[in-house]
Amino acid sequence: MLPYRGRFAPSPTGPLHMGSLVAAMASYLDARAHAGIWLLRIEDLDFERSVKGADREIIQSLQRCGMQWDEEIIWQSARTIHYQDALDKLKPWVFPCACSRKEIADSRVRMGLSNAQIYPGTCRNGIQNGVTAKAFRLRVPDGKASEIHFHDRLLGFQWQDLSAEVGDFVLKRADGFWAYQLGVVVDDAEQRITHIVRGSDLLDSTARQIYLQSLLGYSTPFYLHIPVVNNADGEKLSKQTGALAFDKGSKDLLNDALCPAAEFLNLRLSTKPTSITQFWEYATDAWKQKFFTDQGQSRPQ
Numbered sequence: 001m002l003p004y005r006g007r008f009a010p011s012p013t014g015p016l017h018m019g020s021l022v023a024a025m026a027s028y029l030d031a032r033a034h035a036g037i038w039l040l041r042i043e044d045l046d047f048e049r050s051v052k053g054a055d056r057e058i059i060q061s062l063q064r065c066g067m068q069w070d071e072e073i074i075w076q077s078a079r080t081i082h083y084q085d086a087l088d089k090l091k092p093w094v095f096p097c098a099c100s101r102k103e104i105a106d107s108r109v110r111m112g113l114s115n116a117q118i119y120p121g122t123c124r125n126g127i128q129n130g131v132t133a134k135a136f137r138l139r140v141p142d143g144k145a146s147e148i149h150f151h152d153r154l155l156g157f158q159w160q161d162l163s164a165e166v167g168d169f170v171l172k173r174a175d176g177f178w179a180y181q182l183g184v185v186v187d188d189a190e191q192r193i194t195h196i197v198r199g200s201d202l203l204d205s206t207a208r209q210i211y212l213q214s215l216l217g218y219s220t221p222f223y224l225h226i227p228v229v230n231n232a233d234g235e236k237l238s239k240q241t242g243a244l245a246f247d248k249g250s251k252d253l254l255n256d257a258l259c260p261a262a263e264f265l266n267l268r269l270s271t272k273p274t275s276i277t278q279f280w281e282y283a284t285d286a287w288k289q290k291f292f293t294d295q296g297q298s299r300p301q
């Protein structure tokens with residue numbers, strides 16, 4: 001077994017809310033429980049959605065919670081050259097695509113297919129002369145090779161048919177930004193991540209990432225997807241649904257943020273902690289109780 005390396009990789013689209021604190025906490029506790037390395041990566045590939053100064057705010061919020069990363073923070077916006085390298089390596093499977101979102105949805109309707117999101121393969125065999133490519137897509141395999149399965153440490157056996165459920169997916173977007181799927185795979189490999197712990201809103205991306213890892217010759221990490229925090233309307237907490245910074249105005253992060261986040265993760269702390277340092281000790285023990293005994297999958301190495 002490789003030495004444990006985990007990470008938290010927030011997008012700086014706003015301050016950390018309760019949902020992102022829960023994700024940060026889960027990855028941090030898993031790293032601590034394995035006596036491993038924990039890294040922080042700022043996923044600021046989409047300059048238009050990134051909010052100036054949000055990265056600093058995120059860093060400070062994590063520090064206030066007593067969370068410490070073990071190596072230098074990386075910013076995806078500074079790593080363009082590495083994504084270009086990966087795109088070059090993927091050349092045999094990549095094709096330019098000139099379709100707009102609307103064209104994709106329309107052609108799905110014409111073909112009588114239900115999900116408007118799935119790419120119907122329009123530009124697979126080339127684009128018309130005089131039309132400019134807007135995006136670059138990865139051709140997904142047909143048949144058996146399109147079925148990706150993996151084990152999730154919490155959710156168990158997972159399965160996705162890339163060709164039926166996703167279609168050829170974007171690596172470089174029409175607006176020139178690198179796609180999340182490519183950035184995350186390249187950086188997880190660069191940071192030698194062995195264990196990914198993140199929200200289950202990203203479960204659906206995992207098969208695409210595993211497929212990219214296989215084409216690029218990277219190893220596949222262990223995955224654990226934790227439940228996402230919803231608001232009262234049942235929507236995932238996010239900046240779009242108006243989630244507030246978890247530490248806004250709080251003078252007692254232990255009781256206002258850390259304990260409720262641990263409770264959301266169903267961690268049973270043996271004693272009520274009286275300090276942040278104590279919280280992390282007790283929560284790490286509770287994490288071990290939960291994940292090292294029930295599952296048998298994630299014993300410390």
Ligand SMILES: [Zn+2]
Nearest residue numbers: 097098099123
């Ligand atoms: Zn196209």
